[in-house]
Amino acid sequence: MGKASLFRPGLFRSAGVMAALLLSTMAAAQDRPWPHAPVHGGAAVAGTTLSIDALYQYQSLIGTTPEGYSWTRDGGTVLFLWNDAGFSFRDIWAYSVRTGKKTRLTFLGRDSKPEAEQKGVAQAIALDGKGRIAFTVGGQLHIRAADGTITKVETDKQAIRKLALSPDGTRLAFISGNPVDARNRVTLGGVLWVRDVATNGDSAARRVAGADDPKVYINDFQWSDDGRTIAFQQGDDRAMPERDIYYYAKGALQNNRVIRAFPGDETTKATVGVVTLATGETRFFERPEAKDHIWDYGLSGDGRRLFVSGSDMEAKAHTIYVYDVATGARETFYQLREPKHLRPDWKVAWAPGDDGLIILTDRDGWLHLYHQRAAGAAPRQITSGQWEVESFTVDRKGRQLYFTANEAYIPERQIYRVPVAGGAIKRISGAAPGTHEPVYSPDFRHIADWYSNDDTPPELYLIDTAKPGRAVQVTRSPQPAFYDQTWANIGYVEFPSHVDGVPLIARLSLPANYDPAKRYPVIVGSVYSDAVRNQWGGRRAHPTWGLDQYFVARGYIVLNVNIRGSWGQGRDHNQTQYHSYGETDINDLESGVRFLVEKGYADPRRVGLWGSSYGGLMTIMSLAKKPGVYAAGIAGAPATNVWHAYPSQMWIMGPPDGPDMPGRYEAQSALYQAQGIRDPLMIIHGTRDPVVLYSDTIALAEGMIGREQMFELVTLPGANHAWASDTLPQARFAFKKMVDFFDRNVRDRK
Template identity: 75%
Template sequence: MMKFRVSVHAMSVALAIASLNAAPSASAQQQQSQAVAGTSFSLDELYRYKSLVGLEPLGYSWAADSSAVLFLWNDEGYSFRDIWSWSPKTGQKTRLTFLGKDSKPEAEARGIAQAVFLANGRIAFTLGGQLHIREADGTVVKAEADKRGIRKLTVSPDGSKLAFIAAAPTGTPVAGGGQLWVRDTKAGEGATATRLAGSDDPKLYIEDFKWADSGKAIAFQQADDRAMPERDIYYDAKGKLQNNRVIRAFPGEETSKTTVGLVSLAGGQPRLFERPDAKHDVWGYGLSHDGKKLFVSSADMEAKEHTIYLYDAATGARETFYQLREAKHLRPDWEVAWAPGDDGLIILTDRDGWLQLYHQKKAGEAPRQITSGKWEIASFEVDDKNKQLYFTANKSALQDRQLYRVPVAGGKIEQMSGPAGGTHEPVYSPDFSRIADWYSNDDLPPELFVIDTAKPGKAAQVTKSPQPEFYGQTWAKTRYVQFPSHVDGMNLLGRVSVPANFDPAKKYPVIVGSVYSDAVHNQWGGRRAHPTWGLDQYFVAQGYIVLTVNIRGSWGQGRDHNQTQYESYGETDINDLESGVRYLIAQGYADPRRIGIWGSSYGGLMTIMSLSKKPGLYAAGIAGAPATNVWHAFPAQMWIMGPPEGPDMPRRYEAQSALYQAKGIKDPLMIIHGTRDSVVLYSDTMALAEQMIQREQMFELVTLPGANHPWDAENIPQTRFSFKKMVEFFDRNVKNRK
C-alpha cells in the first residue's frame, strides 16, 4: 500500500471542519467529503488574472558588495513585475518601482524584464525592450531611446560600465540577439552608449557576453544565421491571412555558426577565436581571471563529442585541453569554469556514468574527480576566494534539486539548503556570503528565500506570493514511487498525485501526463514549461490520479538510464510510461479501463505513439502541438534521433515519427494545435489529419488561431478554453467511460 504525505493545508482544513460540529448532518457530511477531496475551485478560478498562487519572484541580482538583492515580483498576484529589493542586514523588503499600478490585468503585461544595481543607489532596468534608470530619489528616466530589444544588462566588475545587447537597427530582431554596447554607469538620460561588437545584419548577432575581471575587455559569443533557411508560416487570424516568417533549420540543413570573440574597451577590432568546425555548438566559454587565457566548450551537432579548446587571448593560439567521445551520448549537460587561481578548469561531465565535478590542471592530463556517486549535478559555481564549489544536485532524492558545497580539493560535501525536499535555483552573491534561492516543493508555490552560507540549512523567506484563498483550499497529496521497467528492468521514477481523501480500496481513473522528458520534479505543479499546476489539481479534485514518469533521456539517473533512449523516440519512452501504468494497476487502485494520456510537443509525439502501438492500454489521449514528423524537428533533436542520413534511412526517421506510425490508433484522440507554431508545424498536424481521414480513423481537432507553440501559456482565455476542452474530453472518454 502506498503511503501519501498530507500537505499542511489539507490537514488544517480537515481539522477545522471536524471541530465545527461533533455530529454533522448528512448534508454537512457530504460537504466535508467534498472539502477534503480536493480544491473546490473551477478552472476559471484556478486560472485568473489575479493569480491564486501568486506571481513567482524572478530576476535575482545582487549588489556588488552583497548588501542587497533585487528581484522582480508582484505582491498582488498580477502579471506585471516591478522591482523589489531585500536587505540581509535589516531583513526588510522594499518595493522600488510602481510602474505596474496602472496596467490592466487583462493585458497580462509581463512588466520589468531585468534590473541591476548601478553606483550611488541607482538601478538600471529594462521594460518593453527599452533601458530605464531609477535614480536614487526614485524618479525613473528612459535612456538609450534610439535602441530597441535591450537585454542582458551586466555591470563591469569595477562598477564603472554597463554593458548590454540591443537589437540591430534594421530588419526583424532575432530573439535574444543583437549588438554589444557599453556605457558609463554614472551616465544620465541623454548619454549614448558605444558599440563594441555586432553587425547591422540581424542574422549576424551577439547572443551572449562576459566581462573580464579587469573590466577592460569583454568576451562574447556571436551567432551567424546567414546560411540558414527562412520559412513562411501562413495562418488565418484576426480576420485575415498572416505570415510568421522564421529562420528555421531542419535536420541536415545549414545551422547557426557560433564564434567566440574578445573585444577591448580601449577600441580596435574584436579578436575572433576560430574552432575547427564553426558548426559545432558552443556550450560554454570564459576568460581566465588574469585575462590571458580563454576556454571554449563545444560539441558536434549530435552531442557525441565534447571538446574544450584553450586559447591564448593575445595571439589566438589554440590547443585541445579536453576531449571525450561517446557514441550514444544524448545530453550536453556539460559545464566548465576556471578553477581558483586559474589553476586549470573545473568540468561537469558524466564520464563515469553520472554528472559529477572534475578538476583538470593541464591540457591532455586525466582530470581528477572531485565528487562521485549515483546521483547527478545540474549546475555549479566557483567560489574563487574560498576555493569551494557550490552546486545543485539530486543527491538527497532523485526528484529533488538541493544546494551543496565542496572544497575544490575534494572532501566532505556540505548541504546548504534545508532538510525539506524540493527544488532550488540559486543566485550567489559576489562574495558567496549569501544565496538568493528560488525555492518550491509539491506543497509550496515558488518563493524567494535567502540562505546565509555561514549558517547552512537556515534561510530567510522574503516573499509570500499566494493569495489568502490559496491557504483555505485542500490540495492534492503527492509522493514519489520507484518501479522497474517491464521491458528491461531499469529503475524508473514516478510522481503520483491523488485526492486528499484517497482510498486505496477504490478504483480511480488515471491521467498520465503531461508526458515529457525531465517531467518529475519536487516543485509546485511538477513541470514549469506548461501552466498545468491548476489543471492537475482540478483533475485530482474530480477524482483522478495524475502520474508523470521520468522517462529515458531525462536528467538525473545516469548515463545507463538516459542513453537507452538513443534513436528511440516513440519506443523506449512510451514503454516507460506503460511501466508506470502497470505499476499503479498492480497497486490495486488504478482502474485499468480508465487510463488517459496527454502531452505537448514531444509529449504529443509520445501520446500518438502510445495510442498507436499500445491500443487498449489508454482509454483516450490528447496530443498538444504534437511533434509528429522528426524530419521537421530542430537539428538539436539529432542528439537522440541521429543524423538524417545513412543506410538505415528513411526507415529510422519514419520509425520515430508519429506521422508514419499512426495506423494503429483506435482509441479516442484529441489534437490541440496553434496555427502559428514555428517549433512544431501546424502543417504536420494537417498531414496526420489527412492520413487519418483517408483511413477513416476518428479523432477530434481543436485549432487555436494564431497560437504559437506554448499554446496553453499565451493568455488566460486561451488557457481556460484549452483546458476545458481537455477536461470535457477526458471526462467523456476516461472518467465516465461505460
C-alpha cells in the same frame, strides 16, 4: 492489506513540507503517512473546490513568482522582480540583508491593466549601493535614481537586454536589437554596447561589437575580471533557410516568417570573440568544427586565456579548447567521445587562481565535478556517487564549489558545497525536500534562493552560507484563498520497467480523500522528459498546475513518469532512449500504468494520456502502438514528423542520412505510425506554431481521415507552440476542452 503498506523505504518519499511555512525559517521536513485524508470543514474532500476559471485568473491564486535576482556589489542587498498582489506585471523590489526589510522600489505596474498580461520589468541591476538601478521594461533601458526618479535612456535602441555591470562598477554593457526567440531561432539582430554608469545622457552608449546584418548577432557576453575586455558569443544565421508559416487569424491571412532549420540543414554558426575596449580591437577564435555547438566559454581571471566548450551536432564528442587571447593560439584541453551520448549537460568554469578548469561531465556515467589542471592531463574527480550535479558556481576566493544536485533524492535539487581540493560535501539548503535555484552574493556569504516544493509555490528565501540549514522567507506570493483550499496529496513511487527492468520513478498525485478500497481513473501526463520534479506543479513554468489539481479534485489520479532520456538517473539510464522516440519512452509510460493497476490504484479501463510537443509525439505513438492500454489521449502541438524537428533533436534520433534511412526517422515519427490508433484522440494545435508545424498536424489528419480513423481537432487560431501560455482566455478554453474530453472518454466510461 491497506495500500499505505506498499510504500516501503525506497518506494516512496513524502514531499513533506506543508503550505504554511514560517516566515523566519524554512520548516524541516516531516514524514507523514500517505495516502492520507486531510479534513476540510470537518469532512474529507477530494481537493480544490475551484473551477478552471477560478484556478486561472489574471490575479493569480498562487501568486507571481519572484524572479530576476541580482546582488549589489557589496552583497548587502538583493534585487528581485515581483508583484505582491498576484498580477503579472513585475516591479523591482529590494531586500536588505542587514535590516531584514524588503522594499518596493518601482510602481510601474500601478497603471497596467491586468488583462494585458504584461510581464513588467525584465531585468534590474544595481549601479551603486545607494539605490541607483538600471532596468529594462518593454525592451527599453531606464535608470532609477536614488530619490526614486526614473529616466528612460538609450531611446534610439530597441529590445535592450542582458544588462551587466563591469567588475569595477563604472560601466554598463548591454545588447540591443530586435528580440531573439531562443525556441524558434527568429533572429533579427543583436549589438553590444557599453556606457559609463556616471553618464546621465540619453544616447551615451558606445558600440563595441556586432554587425549591421540582422542575421549576425551577439547573443551573450561576459566581462573580464579587470574590465578591460569583453568576451562574447556571436551567432550567424545567414546560411540557414527561412520558412513561411501562413495561417488565418483576425479575419485575414497572416505570415509568421522564421529562420528555421530541419535536420540536415545549415544551422547557426557560433563564434566566440574578445573585444579590447580601449582600442576597439576584436579577435575571433575559430574552431576546427565551426558549425558545432558552443555550450560554455569564459576568460581566465587574468584575462590571458579563453576556454570554449563545445560539441558536435549530435552531442557525442565533447571538446574544450583553450586559447591564448593575445595570439589566438589554440590547444585541445579536454576531449571525450561517447557514441550514444544524449544530453549536453556539460558545464565548465576556470578553477581558482586560473589553475585549470572545473568540468561538469558524465565521464564516469553520472554528472559530476572534475578538476583538470592542464591540457591533456587526467581530470581529478571531486564529487562521485549514483546521483547527479545539475549546475555549479566557483567561489574563487574561498576555493569552494557550490552546486545543486539530486544527491538527496532524484526529484530534488538541493544546494551543496565542496572544496576544490576535494573532501566532504556539505549540504547548505537544509533538511526540507524540494527544488532550489540559487543566486550567490559576490562574497558567497548569502544566497538568494528560488525555492519550491510539491506543496508550496515558489518563493524567495535568503540563506546564510555560514549557517547551513536555515533560511529566511522574503516573499509570500499566494493569495489568501490559496490556503483555504485542499490540494492534491503528492508523493513518489518507484518501479521497474516491464520491458527491461530498468528502475523508474514517478510523481503521483492522489485525491486528498483517497480511498484505498477504490480503483481510480488515471491521467498520465503531461508526459515529457524531465517531468518529475519536487516543486509546485512538477515543472517550472509549467502552466498546467491548476489543470492537474482540477483533475485530482474530480476524482482522477495524475501520474508523471521520469522517462528514459531524462536528467538525474545516470548516463546508462538515459542512453537507452537513443534512436528511440516513440519506443522506449512510451514503454516507460506503460510501466507506470501497469504499476498502478497491479497495486490496485488504477482502473485499467479508465486511463487517459496527454502531452504537448514531444509529449504529443508520445501520446500519438502510445495510442498507435498500445491500443487498449489507454481509454483516450490528447496530443497538444504534437511533434509527429521528426524530419521537421530541430537539428538538435539529432542527439536522440540521429542524423538524417545513412543506410537505415528513411526507415529510422519514419519509425520515430507518429505521422508514419498512426495506422494503429483505435482509441479516442484529441489534437490541440496553434496555427502560428514555428516549432512544431501545424501543417504536420494537417498531414496526420489527412492520413487518419483517409483511413477513416476518428479523432477530434481543436485549432487555436494564431496560437504559438506554448499554446497553454499565450493568453489566459485561450488556456481556459483549451483546458475546458481537455476536461470535457477526458470526462467523456475516461472518467465516465462505462
